[in-house]
Every structure is written in C-alpha cells, then in structure tokens.
Amino acid sequence: MEPKEQLTYNFEEIETRHQKNWEENALFTTTEDSDKPFYYVLEMFPYPSGRIHMGHVRNYTIGDVIARFKKMNGFNVLHPMGWDAFGLPAENAALKHKTHPAKWTYENIDYMKKQLRRLGLSYDWSREIATCDPSYYKWEQLFFIKMLEKGIVYRKKSTVNWCESCQTVLANEQVEDGKCWRCSEEVINKELDGWFFKITDYAEELLSYCDKLTNWPDKVISMQKNWIGKSAGAGVVFNLVGSEKKIEVFTTRPDTLYGVTFVCLSVDHPLVEILLKDNPVKNEAEEFIRNVKLIPAEIKFGETLEKDGFFTGKYVVHPLMDVEIPIYLANYVLIEYGTGAVMGVPAHDTRDFQFAKKYSLPIKTVIIPEDNSIDPDNLADAYTENGIMINSNGFNGLSSIDVKEKIINCLEKAKLGNKEITFRLRDWGISRQRFWGTPIPIIHCPNCGIVPVPEKDLPVKLPLNMEIDEKGRSPLHTSEEFYKVSCPLCNATGRRETDTMDTFVESSWYFARYTCPQDENTALAKESARKWLPVNQYIGGIEHAILHLLYSRFFTKVLRDIGYLEIDEPFEKLMTQGMVLKDGAKMSKSKGNVVDPDLMIKKYGSDTIRLFILFAAPPERDLEWSDHGIDGSHRFIQRVWRLVTGNIEELSVNYPEDLFKMDILPGNLKKIRRKTHQTIIKVRDDLEKFHFNTAISALMELVNELYGVINTENNKVDKAKWAVIKEAVTNMILLLSPFVPHLSDEMWLILGRTGSVSNQAFPVGDKEIAREDEIIVAIQVNGKLRGEVNVPAGADENEIKTLALSDPRIQKHIEGKAIKKIIFVPGRIFNIVV
C-alpha cells in the first residue's frame, strides 16, 4: 500500500470512548415493551474471586458475540450479568485479611465489574444481581419454606468430613490426603443432621426430559443420564439363618442369582449391629468398621480403593436354593446407594471376583458364552456378558437375557423379591455449617419442633457485625444474637437454624430472576418470566456439565410445581466452552502460568483479546494461550484499520449502483464481489453454528484479497474498482462488529456514518453474486489424485470425461488398462477405476 498519512490506531482511546457512548445511550438496556422477537442469551455468572481470568474472558466474549449478532438480526435481546457471591473463598479471604466476607466480596465485584466493562461486553447492567444481597436470597428462603410445605425438603443424617482439632466441618476441598488443610490433623467422618432436597422424586422426569434437550451437546446429555443412573433389576431377599431378620439387596443381574456365593454389607448397614451382638468376632469386626469409617469421602467414592472385607461368621439362605451363604462386611459397599447390601457373584462381576479371590470364596459359573470360549470351572476373570445359563436348576440352556424376567417371577412367587428400579442419583444435601451463605429460614422450638420463619419475617439476614473465628468456624453457631429467637407459634425460646444453604442453590434459579431483578413484591413476575424464559442460549464451562446444570433443571421443575414458573426446562440451547490453557495446562497461580487479562487489555486492547480468543480455537475445545498468536490478531486489526483509514478518500465517495453490476465488471473485480458475498454468507452461517474461528479466517481471506486488488491495480481513479472495494469494506465492518465492536464502530464513524454498528442490520449475502462460474474437479485414478480440470460450474460427466482422458498425466496412469468403473461426484471428484 502507498505510504500515506494515516490515523494511528489508538485502541485505548477508541475503546473507552465507544464504551462510554454505549453506556450513555443505554444501547444494551432491554425493556419488555418491544415488537421484536425476544431472545435471552446468558453466560454462567462468575464467582467474585478477585479478578477476571481468561476463562471468564472466553465465556463472556462468546456470549457477547451471540448477543450482538442476535441484536443485529432484529431480536430484543436480554443479556444480563451478575455475581454468584456466596462461598468458601470469601471466608478464607476474610480470615486471612481480618475483614468481613461481605466487604471482600463487594470490593471484588466492583473491580471485576470494571474489568468486564472494559472488555466492551453488551450487558444490561441495570439488571445486575448479587446472590449475597438479601433482596435476592430472601426469595430463596421463601422457596425453601414452600418446598418444605410441599414435602420436597426433609431432614436426615449424613456423613461429613470433620476435623477434631479445629472442631469444624471441612469441605472436600479442605481435605488434603485425608488431612485437614489448616492443622494437618487426620480427618474423620461424622454424622450430622442436615436438610435435603428430594431431587430423587424428580429423577424420572429429569431423565426423560434429557431426550427433549435436543440442542444440548450429546456429551452433556449422556453425562447427565449416567449421573441419574436409572437401572432396572430386582430386589432380592436373603433370610438370615437362625433368625427372623433378612438382608435385602438390589441387583441389575437377577440372571446371575444362582451364582451367588457370598453377601456383603456396608459397615453402615443397620443390620450390622444385630449381627455382631454376642458375636465372638465382635471386637475384630468393630476394629474393621472403625478403619472403614476413617476412609475419607474423597477416597471412598473415588480413586483406587483396595477391596477389603470381614467375615461376620453368620449366614443367609439363598432364596431359590437350599444353600447357606456367608455374610461379609465390605469397604466398597456404600450405604448411600441401593440398599447398602450386595449379593456377591464372583463369576460374573469383576469386583466380586477380586473379593472372592482375596478371601478364597467359591466361584460358581452360571452363564457361559454361546461359543463356549471359557472354562466354567476355571475362570481367569469374571465373565460379565450375556450368554447361556448353566448350573441354574430349571433355567439351564436358556438365554441369560430371557431368564431375568423368569427368575424375578420365581422370586415374586416365593415372596422373596420383586422387580425394582433404582437410581444412582442421591438426594441433594444442602446444609452447610458455614457463615457466608443463605441462612436456612427455620426455627427449632422445644415445643413445636421445626417451625418455618413466617414469610413476613423474611429475609433472615446474615449479620454483618461478626467475624469468622481463627479456625474458620461460622460465628452463627455460637452467636446468641443470631440464634436466640422466640418461636413464632408458641413464643417459647427457640434456636434459629445456624446452617446455611449450599451455594449451588443460588445458582439454580438466578437465570429466572434476571427477568425481574428489581421486583420487590415477588420472586418471579409471571408476565416477565413468560416473555423471556426459557433461556434461549446458555453458555458456560464444561466443568458444570453435571451438578450446576442438573440442579438448575431440578429447581426449575420445583419452581414450576410450587407455582412460580410455567416452563419445564431452564435452558433451551446449551454451549459448553473448553478451558483456557497455557503450556498445555490449566492456568493456575501454583503453576505460575496465569495470563492476566488486565495486562493484555493494556498492551493490545479489548478487541485484540476478543478476536484472538475467538480465533485461536473452536469454542467447545480447550484453547492454548499463545503470546505470539495474540500478536497475529493485533496485526490483523491494524491491517483492517489501515485498509479503511489509508483509503479514506476513495471510500468516502458514494458510487452509483450501476457502476458495479456483475455483468459489466472485469474478472478481477467480479472475483472481489463474489468473495464479498461468499464471505457474508459464510460468516452468517458460521455464527449460527458458533464456528467463530472459521468466520474470522473467512474475513481474513477477504481482507487479503482486498489488499491484493489495491496493491496490483494502481489506477487510483478506477471508479468501479473502488465501488466494489467500498461494498466489501462496508460489509466487512458489519461482519466484524460482533467480534471487535469498538473497531467496527470507529471505522463506521470514519466512513461518515453515524451511530453504533450494533444498531445496524447484519448483512445478508446475495447467492447469485456469490455463485462460482468455474470449478475445479479433481481427477483420480484408483482413488489417487492424478490431475485436475477446470470446468464451467454445471459441467456434466461426459465433458469432464473427455477432458480427463485427454490429460497426458491421466493417460499415463490408465495406459494399457481397462476402465472398470467411473465414479463421479459432481463438483468434486472424478475417479477412474482401472
């Protein structure tokens, strides 16, 4: 390009000026009185941890592109932002800095909000919410009470991590190698009363609706389905020898019933105490139980737990055979799942096989594969497939699949079992012995028992005048000022519930509150909810694929059933974005590979970061941060900037349309127009599919072609040429605007237009202009590329055949061989098989 006096690209000045302009004109403030179709796009709100990290930048940039794209397509777009403000880190920080969690949290919110604004994200800030605000959690407390009335909330015991020396409950995160993270004392399990949400009541619906979530990624759906874990099988009763008592087990493999050689109980099973009464092995058994109970939750449910067992000396009777079967205690049987007891079939279950080998228990094969490929008397490993029954009384020779039903029938006749469906999903324990969370609105009265706080007394506010103690314990448990209250029913002195709710509760309904964030009369205004919900597009990290999304789905159904919402599912479409990595690993302080968005904004500006993060990888994949890569994005932006500012004179002229009609243009300009419209079509299409990286590379190609024509055609007064370039540049600015909104708005002004590009319509390409009139068809011989021919777009097989057979390269490869077959894929491949 010719050297010419140009405006410098001062991104800091340009970006802050346009941000100010958008805000002053309330460009992204959304109201409900609009004739346009409604569209709700939401990104998962952040925890106010202190500063924005690159994962946030990525998440919010993706959402912003969609919000801006939809707005330009004529939608009334709701695009809100808020703060998931309760949680453990605030308590830790408060402890460290001797301050109140609220102070720390709100300071973080202030700072992070500035950072988000500086990124030029098109949020409607008038709808901002923070979940730690009483005006938010008040409604959550009300939901809790309504759920209690409905029987969706109940109380039961559960096991927590407990540190004896700190006298406090620990989160899994606070347990390091089975030890307390503060004092390194061994962590033990402790039983505690707590509140539970009956998510299992919704298991069937949560599962069946998975199939209606057709715009969710398959991987998330299958993770959710597996998490809910429906399995059909049988409940089987084993009567205790010499006792009225019985052990009930659940099995998905009733067909293996004749292969049972032992039964295992969880150490928490209620029968254990009875079995051990006056038992000679009582002491050893109790030692075993103590050891199992010491296994911290993180190891018990995960990692490689070494299978361990203990023989009780007691037996049960097989329900369909006259055989006595030994009862073991086992560390791998969980009281939380099924009945807390399992039947051991070593021949057909891998875990049972290991267990039987370890304790020299018999291994009885009852199913063999049809091809007889295993030796039933000497198994090398458990055979877990279906097959043909053996050693099973009247069922021998039948298929194991058919036998399931038949054995259940036998059990039903004998009144020793029945068909059963179980779920892996457990009820959601929401009690936390923490300070910085939503107080549970309950009063424990010595006379009346459990009494909900009356609605008029809500919210139960979290006191701002107390501090977390040096062991990290919640002051609510010890503060009379907080817990000493009189019972609303009988006026007796009661004790306020001092536990708070799991922070997942707040994030399970925030998306709905954005539709009426300031409403003081109700949690959710019906009319607003009806207009906006469900969220049309939800975007967030894949790490939330199960818990947050499942809880939100559950909560939506609960809110429907207690009369607040009219929808069944919260999120119509879901996009899960990958992580931002540096040097192949997740960014973390401990690894020292953190890239600070603030520094990047200072060095390159927001548009460059946005562009790079969208260009460097498709959104659902992990993104490798590259300091060189971001230079490339910055270079592209400047290249675009020079393209406009360096040719401002020519681009400011208004060219009449008949100057650049396709049929009068020379080939090179025709090519530019064609490319322009192909790019419009491609970018629009890619945006619909979230293929931001390829949309951007298409725009790069267009810019490269424009430079090509400007550099090679030196005739500065060629009006047709500049008319074509102006069409391309104008569309380019519009197409770029969702990605780099500040740059686009600035170039729009430079070209003499007014207002923000975000108020313009997104371009629609002309298919006629975009159509290629000549195409290249690859010629293959036996599937190998041997040449190519240039043909008019509509060329038929015969034309291509003539050209192909006359090509000397092709002739060389088919010479002296008979043509067996010709495969022709129009517009692509012409394959000669010889």
Added chain:
RNA sequence: GCGAGAGUGGCGGAAUUGGUAGACGCACUGGACUUAGAAUCCAGCGGGGUGACCUGUGCGAGUUCAAAUCUCGCCUCUCGCACCA
C-alpha cells in the same frame, strides 16, 4: 475405579460430515523498502526425492473406487465424581 471427551505440520487449527489433507493464523526462511532497525509489502514452508513420484491425520487391523472421517482392538492426555464454584 466409574462416567464423558480429545488426539491432524515446529505450534493453534481447517477439511462442505466418506470425496484434492493442512484453509486461516503463528513461528521460521528468503526477497523488496530502509543509512540502520522497527513496521510494512511479496514469496516459500508436512517428510523423502534433482525429478516423475513415494509417504503422511496417536498405534494396529478391517470395510470401501475413495477413510482424519465408518467398524473392531489398543495407547496417551483432559474434564466430572455429589461440601470448590
């Protein structure tokens, strides 16, 4: 361990879903411009071979005229696992 993904040049990635592998960008190399550097512009760039060609999408088989894409069997990495959010 269980569940779910991913694997393509030196690097990030593309490939119309079975049809010319490597678009676009980074890095690198050469050239132009410049007193010099920066910036910019132009060209080259999977590996082997002077060449025609051969070879190549984690590994090993298979289906097909044709496989990065489909099937089977492995390997490696990442995420989630219920009190981190």
